[in-house]
Amino acid sequence: MAQERILVVEDEEDIQELIRYNLEKESYRVTCAGSGEAALESVVKDIPDLVILDLMLPGIDGLSVCRELRASDRSRTVPVLMLTAKDDEADIVTGLELGADDYMTKPFSPRVLLARVRALLRRRAASPETGDTIRRGGIEIDAGRHRVTIAGEVLDLTLTEFRVLEFLARRPGIVFTRYQIVDAVKGEDYPVTDRSVDVQIVGLRKKLGDDRDCIETVRGVGYRFRAAADPEDNHA
Ligand code: CA
Numbered sequence: 318m319a320q321e322r323i324l325v326v327e328d329e330e331d332i333q334e335l336i337r338y339n340l341e342k343e344s345y346r347v348t349c350a351g352s353g354e355a356a357l358e359s360v361v362k363d364i365p366d367l368v369i370l371d372l373m374l375p376g377i378d379g380l381s382v383c384r385e386l387r388a389s390d391r392s393r394t395v396p397v398l399m400l401t402a403k404d405d406e407a408d409i410v411t412g413l414e415l416g417a418d419d420y421m422t423k424p425f426s427p428r429v430l431l432a433r434v435r436a437l438l439r440r441r442a443a444s445p446e447t448g449d450t451i452r453r454g455g456i457e458i459d460a461g462r463h464r465v466t467i468a469g470e471v472l473d474l475t476l477t478e479f480r481v482l483e484f485l486a487r488r489p490g491i492v493f494t495r496y497q498i499v500d501a502v503k504g505e506d507y508p509v510t511d512r513s514v515d516v517q518i519v520g521l522r523k524k525l526g527d528d529r530d531c532i533e534t535v536r537g538v539g540y541r542f543r544a545a546a547d548p549e550d551n552h553a
Contacts, residue, residue: 321366321438322346326356326382327400328374332423336369339427340434353377357385360392367437369430370417371400372408380411387416388469396437400425414471416464451486453542454531458483472524477502481517482525485532490544492535514540 323340327333328351337347348365350356353374359365368386372379379399386392399412399420409420418440419433449460457466463479465472474482480502485493493501495511518532518540525531531543 320344320346322348322363323434324348324350324356324359324365324368326350326353326368326374326379327371328352329371332371332400335427336430339431343431345434353379353382356382360386360389360395364391365395366441367396367398367434369398369400369434372405372412373402380408380415383412383415383417384469387466387471393469394441396441398430398433398437416471451483453486453489456486456525456531458486467526474521474524475517478517478521478524481514482521482532485540485542489542492538492541494539498539 323345325333325336325340325347327336327349330351333349333351337349340347348359348363350359353376356368356370357377360368370379370382374382377385383397383399386395386397393416396419397412397417399409399417401408401412401420401422404422412420418437421430421433451458451460455467459465460483463476465474465479465482481498484498484501495514498514499511518534522530522532533541533543535541
């Protein structure tokens with residue numbers, strides 16, 4: 318059975334070796350990089366199945382590496398497990414927002430690390446790249462993660478904005494009334510009214526960027542997501 322390849326990005330040699338030893342014992346193929354630069358070079362050459370990424374690195378730090386990985390189409394969906402030196406909440410939160418999938422704080426137990434690695438690889442196998450991701454006109458909507466990115470930049474959407482965008486983007490070209498949109502997106506504890514749909518749309522348009530006129534107003538009716546003839550778009 319072909320084993321998955323794991324890129325370990327860690328400048329501390331003893332920790333790098335500890336991780337390599339434990340992964341290889343489980344028959345994973347391991348590539349090590351001692352800096353952010355080396356990590357990015359390695360990814361360009363060959364996309365790994367998973368990246369274990371220490372955040373404290375000389376030169377390009379781990380968070381920047383994570384951002385780069387997420388910005389590139391090739392590496393966007395590769396699972397990233399962050400390592401942090403201590404309970405640095407700010408770094409952990411930033412890393413997760415940048416798209417890291419999980420984190421561990423040092424010192425860590427190799428057995429727990431292996432369990433996390435297996436879980437991430439399983440999750441990836443269960444949801445292949447196309448997964449539940451909607452791509453429309455340069456906007457990528459990851460329904461599972463409730464995340465919207467444009468050119469790798471994660472947009473800071475509220476949950477309701479996300480739901481409105483997802484609802485419309487799944488059905489491009491179809492016009493929905495405000496009431497239909499309210500019906501589709503309202504949560505049990507979230508008072509969404511027809512007027513507030515307008516507010517959500519204004520907020521969404523602003524966050525999507527002025528040049529992305531993807532949500533059209535259909536006068537007297539409601540809104541629709543512009544149907545684009547972009548071959549890159551999918552509805553997987
Ligand atoms: Ca380090």
